[in-house]
Amino acid sequence: MAKSVLVVGGGPAGLxxxxxxxxxxxxxxxxxxxxxxxxxxIKNHYHTLIPRKLKPSQVxxxxxxxxxxxxxxxxxxxxxxxxxxxxxxEFRVTLSNGEKHEVGAIVVATGFEHFDPRRKxxxxxxxxPDVITNLELERMFSQEGKLYRPSNGQLPKRVAFVFCVGSxxxxxxxxxxxxxxYGCALSGLQGMEIREHYPDVDVFxxxxxxxxxxxxxxxxxxxxxxxxxxxxxRGRIAExxxxxxxxxxxxxxxxxxxxxxxxxxxxxxxLVLGMEPSPGTKKVAKILGLSQDPDSQFLVPSDESGxxxxxxxxxIFIAGACKGPIDxxxxxxxxxxxxxxxxxxxxAKVTV
Amino acid sequence: MAIHERSLVEPERILRKExxxxxxxxxxxxxxxxxxxxxINDYDLDFAKEIVNSPDGKTINQCYQCSYCTASCPVHNYxxxxxxxxxxxxxxxxGMIDELQKRADVMWRCVSCHxxxxxxxxxxxxxxxxxxxxxxxxxxGLIDEYPSKKFDKxxxxxxxxxxxxxxxxxxxxxxxxxxYKVFKDPILKKPIPFIGETPEWLKQLTMKPLKSMNIDFxxxxxxxxxxxxRTKNWSKFKQVLRKVMQEEGALH
Numbered sequence: 001m002a003k004s005v006l007v008v009g010g011g012p013a014g015l016x017x018x019x020x021x022x023x024x025x026x027x028x029x030x031x032x033x034x035x036x037x038x039x040x041x042i043k044n045h046y047h048t049l050i051p052r053k054l055k056p057s058q059v060x061x062x063x064x065x066x067x068x069x070x071x072x073x074x075x076x077x078x079x080x081x082x083x084x085x086x087x088x089x090e091f092r093v094t095l096s097n098g099e100k101h102e103v104g105a106i107v108v109a110t111g112f113e114h115f116d117p118r119r120k121x122x123x124x125x126x127x128x129p130d131v132i133t134n135l136e137l138e139r140m141f142s143q144e145g146k147l148y149r150p151s152n153g154q155l156p157k158r159v160a161f162v163f164c165v166g167s168x169x170x171x172x173x174x175x176x177x178x179x180x181x182y183g184c185a186l187s188g189l190q191g192m193e194i195r196e197h198y199p200d201v202d203v204f205x206x207x208x209x210x211x212x213x214x215x216x217x218x219x220x221x222x223x224x225x226x227x228x229x230x231x232x233x234r235g236r237i238a239e240x241x242x243x244x245x246x247x248x249x250x251x252x253x254x255x256x257x258x259x260x261x262x263x264x265x266x267x268x269x270x271l272v273l274g275m276e277p278s279p280g281t282k283k284v285a286k287i288l289g290l291s292q293d294p295d296s297q298f299l300v301p302s303d304e305s306g307x308x309x310x311x312x313x314x315x316i317f318i319a320g321a322c323k324g325p326i327d328x329x330x331x332x333x334x335x336x337x338x339x340x341x342x343x344x345x346x347x348a349k350v351t352v
Numbered sequence: 353m354a355i356h357e358r359s360l361v362e363p364e365r366i367l368r369k370e371x372x373x374x375x376x377x378x379x380x381x382x383x384x385x386x387x388x389x390x391x392i393n394d395y396d397l398d399f400a401k402e403i404v405n406s407p408d409g410k411t412i413n414q415c416y417q418c419s420y421c422t423a424s425c426p427v428h429n430y431x432x433x434x435x436x437x438x439x440x441x442x443x444x445x446x447g448m449i450d451e452l453q454k455r456a457d458v459m460w461r462c463v464s465c466h467x468x469x470x471x472x473x474x475x476x477x478x479x480x481x482x483x484x485x486x487x488x489x490x491x492x493g494l495i496d497e498y499p500s501k502k503f504d505k506x507x508x509x510x511x512x513x514x515x516x517x518x519x520x521x522x523x524x525x526x527x528x529x530x531x532y533k534v535f536k537d538p539i540l541k542k543p544i545p546f547i548g549e550t551p552e553w554l555k556q557l558t559m560k561p562l563k564s565m566n567i568d569f570x571x572x573x574x575x576x577x578x579x580x581x582r583t584k585n586w587s588k589f590k591q592v593l594r595k596v597m598q599e600e601g602a603l604h
Contacts, residue, residue, distance in 0.1 A: 229413055258451055260391070261391045261392070264392065
């Protein structure tokens with residue numbers, strides 16, 4: 001049996017898997033198709049991570065450092081998995097850089113991508129500069145350090161968060177019927193950040209349900225309302241228009257509590273994006289023959305195991321957001337668990 | 353122009369002008385009728401902020417619209433579904449004044465049983481918050497003075513004058529303020545029960561217990577109606593109280 005492990009994907013789950021494998025003394029190859037490690041949080045310049053309100057550099061930085069410094073881990077950037085043959089325990093993998101390796105186990109951590117809001121044309125993204133995504137708001141905070149309206153550079157008086165853009169939506173086909181899990185909590189956090197730094201800016205969250213599950217209820221739903229005065233309005237935004245008369249946007253919706261249509265002026269509208277499986281996840285599923293959810297195309301764990309990191313193929317473990325929306329700390333834990341499973345699968349002798 | 357299915361349109365949304373000129377063109381006659389849309393155009397956030405900033409209105413921000421309060425509310429359950437504390441809180445937080453005004457005739461009907469406040473899972477002081485909403489609306493001239501407020505004033509006047517209330521005077525005085533013609537004796541100008549106009553509910557409410565009441569008790573009540581009981585040494589205290597209330601702006 002081959003004594004090395006291939007980790008596909010250099011985001012939080014892949015980094016955690018490679019780090020743990022390296023620490024266990026297992027020879028590991030980490031392939032990442034991007035030119036840097038860290039995945040979506042680093043690539044998209046996230047500002048603050050839920051739930052512990054830490055910066056991506058604080059959280060992911062140490063993992064990257066550990067992986068890069070560990071002699072057992074070989075990091076291959078700008079590289080993808082292109083083919084895989086052989087049996088569990090003796091996979092022969094081909095990479096896009098032409099290298100061929102024999103590995104005993106594979107950890108798949110190919111992650112997700114954010115929904116492209118241009119697919120919801122009625123929300124005016126790309127048409128009106130003041131309609132932005134929550135990613136762009138994160139970038140505003142982390143890269144530019146200020147809140148402004150892209151149309152004129154001024155501070156908005158009112159900000160609206162539009163929940164569930166690309167989530168829970170059959171109009172987009174069967175692929176987007178799931179909940180993104182992070183959107184409600186992140187909007188609460190961003191609302192608090194806005195209110196903390198700009199107390200005169202009114203923040204509105206347009207929701208159908210607020211799904212700040214588990215222990216996130218207080219810090220990301222109650223606190224924004226009670227301590228920061230973020231307003232929650234029930235109704236899904238159906239259309240965003242622009243009024244040349246005052247240069248402001250109008251969010252069209254039905255206020256389902258008042259049961260009246262509404263077109264309320266807003267200065268900045270933030271679309272809360274859903275999560276979809278990344279192209280890499282779909283590609284790797286085909287190459288490795290992993291089972292996918294027929295609707296969302298996310299990877300699904302084996303029916304025979306209660307653990308969600310065990311795939312339908314022996315010797316292949318799946319971790320992180322390639323299986324569906326997940327938070328970053330859980331991605332780390334899944335990567336670490338997958339590493340332990342992969343190490344035991346190849347019968348590695350731990351040499352810590 | 354005629355409106356088909358007029359019953360579907362609230363009268364206040366129908367605008368008909370005798371003479372209507374748009375862009376210099378006289379369109380009076382067939383085209384002089386406009387149905388205003390139902391669309392909410394904006395929120396009145398100044399109104400909402402005034403409520404949050406008042407000491408007894410702060411907890412309004414804690415509401416998450418579960419409706420525990422409304423489900424517990426006796427006024428909602430037994431009297432009028434339009435009395436809905438949860439809904440009033442939602443409307444007030446977003447400053448939807450016209451929606452609140454539509455309910456102005458029921459909003460003051462709280463019986464202060466405090467079930468809502470006692471049960472609220474988020475710790476909203478519901479009863480207090482509703483009073484703040486009413487008070488703010490009255491202060492801004494968005495509603496007429498509401499009956500419970502009138503009663504409170506009448507009650508307070510009686511206490512300030514005598515140091516205590518007298519049930520008969522309070523009851524008949526209140527009925528009189530509501531527009532009923534109360535019969536009074538010509539000398540002391542005191543109301544004589546059941547000779548003038550009496551609301552039907554009061555007749556029903558009093559006749560049954562009256563029959564089974566102790567005669568001494570009835571005599572005592574009649575005496576009190578003629579000679580208003582007052583607290584001992586009240587006149588000195590009254591002067592102090594009035595002065596303080598004047599200074600605090602509590603006297604109207």
